[in-house]
Amino acid sequence: MVTDFVTPMTNIAILGTASDVGKSIVATALCRIFSNAGVDVAPYKAQNMSNNSGVTPDGFEMGRAQIVQAIAARVTPHADMNPVLLKPNTDTGAQVVLQGKVCADKSAREYFGDTRRWAEAAFESLDRLAAEHELLVIEGAGSCAEMNLYKRDFVNFKTARRAGAAVILVADIDRGGVFAQVAGTLAVIPPEDRALVKGVIINRFRGDKSLFDEGVRMLESMTGVPVLGVLPWVKALAIDAEDAVPLSSVVDPKREPSGDKIGIAAIYFPHISNFTDLAPLERDPSVELHYLHRPKSLDSYNALILPGSKNVRGDLAWLEKMGWRDEIEKFRKRGGIIVGLCGGYQMLGASIADPHGVEGAPGESAGLGLLTVKTVLEREKMLSNTIGTLAGSSCLVGGYEIHMGRTEVDPGASPLIDVTERNGKADAGFDGALSADGRVMGTYFHGFFDRPEVRTWFLRMLDSGYESPVGASAADPFELLAKHFSENLDLEKLFAIAGLSVKGEKES
Secondary structure: OOEEEOOOOOOEEEEEOOOOOOHHHHHHHHHHHHHHOOOOEEEEOOEEEOOOEEEOOOOOEEEHHHHHHHHHHOOOOOHHHOOEEEEEOOOOEEEEEEOOEEEEEEEHHHHHHOOHHHHHHHHHHHHHHHHHOOEEEEEEEEEOOOHHHHHHOOOOHHHHHHHOOEEEEEEEHHHOOHHHHHHHHHHHOOHHHHOOEEEEEEEEEOOOHHHHHHHHHHHHHHHOOOEEEEEEOOOOOOOOOOOOOOOOOEEOOOOOOOOOOEEEEEEOOOOEEOHHHHHHHHOOOOEEEEEEOOOOOOOOOOEEEEOEEOOHHHHHHHHHHHOHHHHHHHHHHOOOEEEEEOHHHHHHOOEEEEOOOOOOOOEEEEOOOOOOEEEEEEEEEEEEEEEEEEOOOOOEEEEEEEEEEEEEEOOOEEOOEEEEEEOOEEOOOEEOEEEOOOOEEEEOOEOOOOOHHHHHHHHHHHOOOOOOOOOOOOOOHHHHHHHHHHHHEOHHHHHHHOOEEEOOOOOO
């Protein structure tokens, strides 16, 4: 595709008719499409509510979705791309991460009572990004038409106005009521904001999308806003979800894992975090991964994973109350392999102490006692991109650390990973722990399973005949995503909205 550039370009804001309509994936795709066209593009989301976060190369914390979008845009992730991150740690409260650093713990009432402080920081970051890049792809939050919250919502139309952005509205046809989603949103927002809406994308269509041609004409007639495209539902793209276990994941199934699959169970904590740690396993065709909320026998599973948690002692108490301890101990006695990731690693130890009350009331909780380690939660959060090797081998493992805990490994366990580098600097430390028989392990590394060689090592522990899928990592998922969107969007209209004109023919 050949384009003419108009300076300054018009930023694009991707706002939704509701939560979980696919704003993040649309923004990710547009970042790669504009980058492929030679545009210096960067992502931005003023406020993200998610326990799925990551670490930037310069050691700051931000939402995982914006890190993924930055990779799609081919720019270095920076905390300005997600200046306000809310990490829920109770049913009514969250840790506030402001411009990459922990700022406070706030109840929902405290946080939303006066959002001026958060808006000021968010707009400061927005202005910096806008000065550094030709184009911003801005993602909104939730529904952009929550009228009871409209005056204090700085993430959607206030951000679009600040950035001088054209708004593209995303609606999810799979959930039904797409006409009401789009027309209703446009009907209730103020006229000055409605005027910013320059296009609509219909997401998650199942079947023959030509059957909705009449629907497109009707929507455009009802609203006067062009429909830029109808996106077929696609599940095969390996792009991380934003802030919840994906709807396509298997949760509390009645069936057992298929006999020809490697069965892996993951406990679905109330405050589960960084669930994308499990995505590489979930995508492997040899694996059947089940998220389990309610206790059940683990006899049909090859491995159990305790994922991360934003409230470790709280989720440990929930685990005890639900009756999970007995099932875990039975699984351990029959020789099952157990893995703890970050908060799950802490739970596998002898104890977790929180003397400063960083995740709730100060106190100490007894762990599951499956690893001879003890954890103390500290006020300062560890943020690191870390590289090492599996202990006693040359198998390279990489990941990112986000944790408040300091864990000491006592005799009876050995380190799981020999660390070689943290945040780009040489480090001779270690991470994690491995039981004496090698069947219980824990690590602070988020992204532990991302590297194919680590997945192969782990899955061969569960099934010695496991073979890594041929060509599984050959295709760039962002290019596949951009291709899918390019084939189903009117790129000429999209580029015109952004201030670019297409001179050549569309390339396949």
